[in-house]
Amino acid sequence: MYILHKPLAWTGVGISTLSTVFCPFLRVPLVGNWNLYQTDTSLFVTTIGLLAVCVSLLFIRKVNAFRVVTRLFAGWTVLGFLAVYFKINNYFGMKLVDGVLARTLHLKWGWFFLFLGALILILSARKVKVIKEDQS
Structure with missing residues (x-):
């Protein structure tokens, strides 16, 4: 059972x-x-949409569905980070130009807080051992 x-x-x-x-x-x-909206609009909208689903499941107390969506959100944040990183390093498809672009654009500390929020969401649903009593 999860709480x-x-x-x-x-x-x-x-x-x-x-x-x-x-x-x-x-x-x-x-x-x-x-910020994330200026970096990639579709990434921002999907991230906020997944957070909205998490909030709605939190309100209606569907713990198993909440666990699934939080894991999906954590995967989405990792996928978004990798997408932005590879887009910076392979934007034009030419090695010289992409190298210059990768040296001028820098990832910032906002990713850390997004990953931290996803980790806290995952840790908020825990498994609890249920002790069954004998019915004698």
Whole structure:
């Protein structure tokens, strides 16, 4: 049986939501820091959509579905990080130009808080041993 530690889950949702809006994810020269929306709009919308599903499952107390969606969210954050990283390093398909682009664009600390929020969400649903009593 699984239980849901709600304060931990709300902390994870809050960290993940606030990090997508307020934390820098990419440093672009002459423009400045970009949050997740400015980095990739579809990545931002899908991330917020998965967080909305997590919140709705948290409200209706479907712990098993919440566990599945939080693991999906954690996988999505890793996939999004890898997509942004490989897009920076292979944007034009030419080694020289991609090398220059990779040296000018820098990943920032917003990814850390997004991963931290996903980890907290995963840790908020725990398995508890059920002790069955003898019915004599």
